Amino acid sequence: MASTTVSKVGAMLTLPGDAVRQILWRFSDRFDLQMLVQSARAVARGPVARMVAAGERNTHEWTPAKAEMMETFDRAGITAAFMEPEEGGFISGPKNLALALAAFELAWVDGGAATASLAGFLALAPIHERGTAEQSAHYMALAAPPREGEERKTMRGAFALTEPIPYVGVDTGMLSGRVRVAEWKDGEEPMLQVEKRGRFITNIACANFATAAVDSGDARIKGSCVIILEETDEGTFDRGTPTKKLVHQLSSTGDPIFSLKVPANRIVGGYVVKDGVIVPNYTHSEVIEAVFRRTRVTVGVMTSAKLLSAVEPVIRYQRGRFRGAESIKEGSLRYDQGIQQREDALQRLVDVWASGEASASLGFAAARLFDELDPLERLKAALMVERGVSGSRAEMKALKESETKALELLNGNLTEERRAELEADTLVQFVLKDAAANVLCPATKLWNTGEGTRQMREAVSLMGGYGITEDCPGYLANKWMDAQLEATYEGPEAVQRRQLTITMTSELFLAQFRGWIKEMRGIASERPGTGACTLATAMTMWLWTLNYTQKGKDADGNKLYHGQRQGVTFALADALCWLLAVRCQILDVQELEARGGDDAVVSEGLAETLQFFSDLCHTQSARASGEVSRICAELVYGYNRHPAWDAEGHKACFLSEELDEYEGFIPGILSVATDVVSEGMHPVKAGPCAGCAGSADFLRLQNKLATCLTGSRLAKDRAAETVLKVMIPEALDYPA
Template identity: 60%
Template sequence: MAATDTLPSLQTLPSDQLRALQWRFADRYDLAMIVQSVRPIARGPVARLVAQGGRNTHEWTAEKNALLAIYDESGITAAFLNPEFGGFIEGPKNLALALVAFELSWVDAGAATCSLASNLGVAPIHERGTAEQVAHYMPLVSPPGPGDSREATRVAFALTEPIPFVGVETGLLSGKMRIVEWEDGKEPMLHIDKRGRFITNMDFANVVTAAVDSADPRIKGSCIVILEKTDPGSWDAGVPTRKMVHQLSSTCDPVFNLKVPASRIVGGYTVKDGVIIPNFSHGEIIEAVFRRTRVTVGLMTSSKLLSAIEPIIRYQRSRFRGGETGTPGSPRYDLGLQTKQDVLHRLIDVWATGEAGAALGFETARLFDRLDPLDREKDRLFAEQGISGRGVLKAFARIQQDAIDCVTLQRQPEAGRDQARLDLLESNPLVQYAILDAQANVFCPACKLWNTGYGATVMREAVSLMGGYGITEDCPGFLPHKWMDAQLEATYEGPEAVQRRQLSVTMTSGLFLAQFEGWITDLEALQAPGSGACITASAMRLWLWSLRHLQNATDVHGAKLYQSNRQGVTFPLTDALCWLMASRQQILDTVELGRSGAADPSVADELPGTLAFFMDLCQVQAARAAGETARICSELVLGYLAKPAVACACCADAAPGVDATALQAFSGHRARLDACLYGFRLAKDRAANALTSVMIPEALDYPV
């Protein structure tokens, strides 16, 4: 292995302060506190319940139910709420909730889902509810304090429905609403008939926000409606879903048959020509909700990967202790399996994937924190101007060019650009919203897709590093549970195909691509040798060139390549983009750690070694991302052409119908990318070597 004696090396596992700097919340003590508040819950009662076999039943047991009160007491439940409704965090809370999910998932993501599902349930009201609905329901969700005898209000979100529609299309709803009473001058009364499937929190929820469609000519379209357990009619929480994952969350198939006032339609309604028109369709609301909650799901899987590092290192080092060979002080005794390079390299792959996923996830959460106030301002401005529905789309079509101009001007040298126009555009909240929204439309599905999908694959690798131990209940760190849970995370709140479909559209937006081009330039200009920035930047150029080429190219039969139904082209490109986004963000976070860490004396001892190690991880991940991108782009750019007589790319210009100039450009990008890979394998050796000397705690801080 490479000698690293002269270079700073990883001394300990990353500290909380270092993570706070890296994930950019070191200036937020409210967030540091929520981390410290959630951690003992995750590693205490949650871990104990898992260790005692609490996951081995589909039923919602008393032991699982007891966790709810613990979440309440520790502030987990109230983290979603604004201070005026009993919360304690001011402003947007996407990063806060991401940290909560990350901490809980370190031990058990079912616990995270349980806590976050309440937020999901109330999110339609939070995002799109009327002022009256917000004022009524948000304080109810706040956990009862000492001396408050009211029953806790717990909320579930009912969207998915039983077969045949389940998981097929969120736009199709078999849940229906009809008008049963509508007296002059009075609130119309609705009859709600909804069957749910895979509905989280149903064992204890007493309020449900349910997606229903109209089955009455006097109601137009769909909506989300608020149901209460005390409403007249039938409220059947249903039987537990026989899921094999996330067993610390309650999941049932409920049946609702209830009569509710039309004022329960989330966001309200208007009456036009005797027809009730909900102000928001269920699709509009779930888009606003899911684009935020999917981020936390992505982070659940990344948390699992990072949580696996310490138990695997401990297992590797102690593997041969107690045997007849290997006395204390010998490499076999001290390092165990870590004398073998393969297990170290594979653990580096696990760690690098976890870092990249966490970087992507937390950046997405921060992005939504930046976007949320602009979102509210956009709604206010449009309401002021009387713009709604399709008018909003038209308005944004006009703003799109302004936003692209803003991005372009920001990248021009100050000396020659039109500063007055840039100032104008930068002060326009709608332009700024459009810029961030274009990012969010890519970051969110990318984070959900890559973190969970590829994360589940790498979680299997983590389990395999534990040998036979890895598939037992005794495995430290609950790794086998985490492996299985990761598969659910790749599926719920929009499975992988849904995310790829969304990305295939949003990543081609001119406004996004204008920003993407700027990111490439930024990475190329980044003064961070050894970070892998040039690798990722070159791969991003290759991807961008391939996308643009494929958008205009046809296959050997003359059929257009980049089109909606040709998922064999569009979907792999989305996958490649996710790899690049994760790698880029990992590099940016590491560079940020170096910058802000240098000014923080509390990490002075830790920073040099950890930073060097993280740089090596960045290189490892950048090379892996570049490899995936190069493979995908080559397959797509070359794979639909006629096979040349001599089967190699450099001779392909001999084949009929092949654009030789384009292929030369493509080969140029490939060659440039290959040239960036010099030395990256040494980085992997260095990182692997660091694993043999990093100091880890004596024992895991949660039970097995």
């Protein structure tokens, strides 16, 4: 149950530093990542911040300063963060967390700078994920910054998927871009003619190559593919006009036109020739699925950075709001606390801060999960080849057995031996992590950016009129606008909700989700102040509602949970995201509690830091539970037709003369009966009160959830006290 004890621990002493973040986000033992963070931070708060201050965002054109920014990324190791050491990088192994951390640091100052760095990775990602060994070795090496003594420029790329209307955008399955056979001489590599128009293509102004999605326009080519186009290829590599976007102006976006002749070995992942037809090894959908499920997480983390970066400027502004006025004497409460004298200012910032922490926790958890998944995915691919399984359908079929085993692992009472056997099974581990990743990725992209944008608006409002000026410290208005693009690009919100609609109902995910409910109850019993118990109840309510909608029908007899019924499915997807974010937040705080004492820096003031982070969890848990309760109640009751004052409706009402009789043997019934009809007159309201099949269970849950909120506002009050008292630096460490 929620905390009811008032903590004696004081307010957190300073804003959380690197040592705290490294534990929360699990990279305290990764000095390669810690260095990347410092390096990206120096670029963000140095050259990038100066560019923003100098007005480089005020033009859509690609300027020398923006080009120089890319060179700065190269020199600082940000470009090389995507590469393996042998390709010119410095980080070995999966890089999802690394890229997320770098993007977080850049987006702390400017989202466009982060996007510019990510766009290069996005262009390379199809080659990295699905390219042939030759393609990968060639392009990764050229895209790495030159090593000492090497005389060459860094090759930059753009990912060209989206096209002018009517097709690619929301639905990436349809393409207008075409690839045809231009020449095919016996025994030689076929030459292909690629016609592709792009729209909103990032990094196009500085791209030396593009990875473009195209469909076959020739009977001698089967299906779609992604193909690599270089600026020196024969034909037209026109970068097009810059997009007049209002956000992310430090990154280049344009509408290019490609009409190029390229060899067939540029098809990403290669091809085979069957019966005189070129068959790409991967369709464009297979390539982009592998790419986006990773890069979308990074975008979500960018919005988290905006929220957390807003905390310090808002506190400084609010504390110093009245200083300088003749009537405000130094040392007075008004001088010291400024606007922070008002509870509302403190508590609204607590909400912004809590949302930022929850979204960062969710995003980094997803990034770490993909770091675990990447090697498993490669092992899985190798096992499939070994077993002679090819094609996605055959693979799905082959993995069914592993899914059954995974469910056994999650649900069964197993012997130690059997448990160890299943835990050591690569494919079991793969299907488990894959099922979770298929939910965490769209959840991060959807919730972090959507709720992040709403909370950025709140942060801007906390700066008053200053918030919507260019002079606002922390560039909060820019960040608010930028967040809206983050909610849109790399798959807008509807795409993420649609994906969740499918993945969140997978039995493997739901089995893990049930385990997470137990996990939260366990944490709650050990550490009641985190809101874990509240969350567990909200999670139970979500699961109950999902089950209800999957089986239930509306007043017209139509199924509630249905692919086309987005009023139900999308709402449940939204609700789930709130829950997942708080769960990750609570787990991070638990990690801090477990490991903080071992770190000499973190252990100083650890009790206060833990208390504050727990209070943020509790606050966020209460907010999430409120959202889930509202959404679930709407879904459970909202699809029933409200009874009317008609003959059918009257059946559920009392007649006043009946009640008089009942009062004789049921004393008090007169005072509790609400729907009473008397001489054809009924109470002044829409109709007799509605009931709902199964509603008793739901009402019990809702009632329980309401009582689980006990203590959450006390937690918010304590968190607000930290916002009031926490020591902040004298000045922001980047120019405004």
